[in-house]
Amino acid sequence: MFSLPKTATIIEVGPRDGLQNEARTVHTKDKLDFIEALQQSGIQEMELTSFVSPKWVPQMADARDIVAGAKKTGRQFVLTPNERGINSAMEAGAESIAVFVGVSNSFNEKNINKTTDQSMETLKPLIIKAKQDGVFVRACISTAFHCPFEGKIDPQKTIDLCQQFVDWGVDELSVADTIGLANPQESHELFSQLKRQFPQVLIAAHFHDTRRMALANAYAALLAGIDRFDASAGGLGGCPFAPGATGNVASEDLIHMFHRMGVDTGVDLDKLYEAISLIEPHVSNPLQTGMYTLYKNRK
Incomplete structure (x- = not known):
């Protein structure tokens, strides 16, 4: 008999990861209405926006307005790629930040024009200072399983990268199957190792549904002891720097599966559907x- 946790936390990434690659401009008010509706559904943790150059990710140009306008409920992350992004986020009133790096050098260079080691060298003093200032820091580990340019990633490389972040004091590791190529065995093995090695750190699983494996991989991670999952309402998403990567695992599908297995998320699915129906008219597909x-x- 498998042992499952009684509860699981959904970290909603739709407002940022879901909309960052959207072809149509989504207006700030529509984003804020979406965020508020997600909060009303019971979502307690959310990735709101990203403080990145609008030249590269134009959908995130209104990051300051999003942080200022979003109702302060639960934990709200903003993605910050560098010192400028962190400073801008703090000035805007953000209380929790997320940094990111790819295990794959090729992906990292395509993403931010730095190797993985160069990124880590830059991030180390920023993370240490943020922790000294009492900021909640989440480290997002991209291409933890497979890379669109390098193929399968050695799990030990992912674990070693996580170890560096843990040594610097991060509060959470979000470990991502960026291109949706992982299988349930890989998911269970990697997350089991991470849980054993870092029992004192929050660990979240982040799956993309490119090959319709996200739910199976999430179940495997659940069996490995993971009880925190990134997900995107409506399955919105995709990575502009990962060819072929489609949307994140849909929050509603993941929550439905968990509830059917007796794992409570605290989210009202009907209210979540209402939130999705608010954003749907403003996206391309x-x-x-x-x-x-x-x-x-049903309607």
């Missing part, structure tokens, strides 16, 4: 995840 499609057909 209809949102057609399993549970949301059932909801629309």
Whole structure:
């Protein structure tokens, strides 16, 4: 008999990871309405926006307005790639930051024009200072399983990278299957190792559904003891620097699966569907995840 946690936390990444690659401009008010509706559904942790150059990610140009306008409920992350991003986020009133690095050098160079080692060298003093200032720091580990340029990643490389972040005092590791190529065995093995090695650190699983494996991988991570999961309402998302990467695992599909297994998330699915219906008219393509499609057909 498998032992499952009684509860799981959904970290909603739709407002940032979900919209960053959107072709159409989503107006600030529509984003804020989406965020508020997500909060009303019971979401307690959310990735709001990203303090990156609007030249590279134009959808995040309103980051300051999003932080200022979002209702302060639960923990809210903002993605910050460098010192300028961290300073801008702090000036805007952010209380929790997320930094990111790819295990794969090729991906990291495509993403931010630095090797993985160069990124880590830059991030180390920034993370240490943020922790001294009492800031919650989340480290997002991209291409933890596979890379679109280098292929399969040695799990030990991912673990070693996580170890560096833990040594610097980060509060959480978000470990990502960026291109959706992982399988459940890989998921279970890597997350089991991470749980054993870093029992004092929060660990979240971040799956993309490129090959329709995200739910299976999430279940495998759940069996490995993971109880925190990044997910995106409506399955929104994709990475502009990872060819072929499609949306994140849909929050509603993940929550439905967990609830059916007796794992409570504290999220009201009907209210979550309402939140998705608010953002759907403002994105390029209809949102057609399993549970949301059932909801629309039911109406």
